[in-house]
Amino acid sequence: MLHYRFEGWYQESYSGDGFEVILGLLKVFGFWAFVFGLIAFLAWAVRRLRQSRPSIHPEPPDPSWYSRPSPGQIWWAAVPFADGSGSKVRPCLVVRTHAHGVEVLKITSQDKSHRYDCMQIPTARWDRRARKDSWLDLSRTHFLSDDAFNRLAARDCDGGTWSEVTRRHGTGWVYLPERVR
Known part of the structure; x- marks a missing residue:
């Protein structure tokens, strides 16, 4: 009859025939294989999520994006x-x-x-008919499709307004980052 004792934090005695000792060793090996496999899977999942999440960039991914509404511009658009x-x-x-x-x-x-x-936003630069300044609602953004935009009102808003907007909201071009190998 074989007798084997594991030393360390996982202490368990096995005595009996060789089959029982091998079975005990397989249990310990299986436990650690599971732990290392789980850690490897979680590391892979976190890396994958970080790679596939769009992020905000200061410039568009290619020049064709400049034909679309750009951050800082004021447009007339159909807002729901x-x-x-x-x-x-x-x-x-x-x-x-x-x-x-x-x-x-x-x-x-x-x-x-x-x-x-x-916040109050100067209007005279982009709406000549306006007799008073307008108000910019900073509470939440609205997601619009490109075809909701009718015409460009101003190429950029005033610096004070844009500073406050960038302080409260992340501004820029949102796209998937290039994959680094």
Whole structure:
């Protein structure tokens, strides 16, 4: 009859015929194989998620993207109502340009001075008919398809407004990073 004792943190005695000892060794080996396999799988999954997640870049991936609405520009576009009942063509500030759409902040002429999540935006540069400044709603971005945009109102917004927008929202071009091998 064989007798074998494992030393260390995993202490277990096996006594009996050789088959039982081998079975015990296989249990220990199987446990550690599972642990190392799980660690390897989790490392692979994290690496894969990081590679496939789009990120914000200061420049577009290629020059063809410049023909689309660009971050910092003001456009007239059909922005959907919050309740989903329709949309209204209104000025909006482009925050992020994605491969399949654009994120914007909507601009309104209604006085929003009582709201902390809105800021006054100079209007005369891009709307000559306006008699007063408008308000930029900083609370949330709206995702629009490229065909929702009607016409360019301004190539860029004023520096103070853009500084506040970039402080609150990540701005730029959103696409998958190049794979590094």
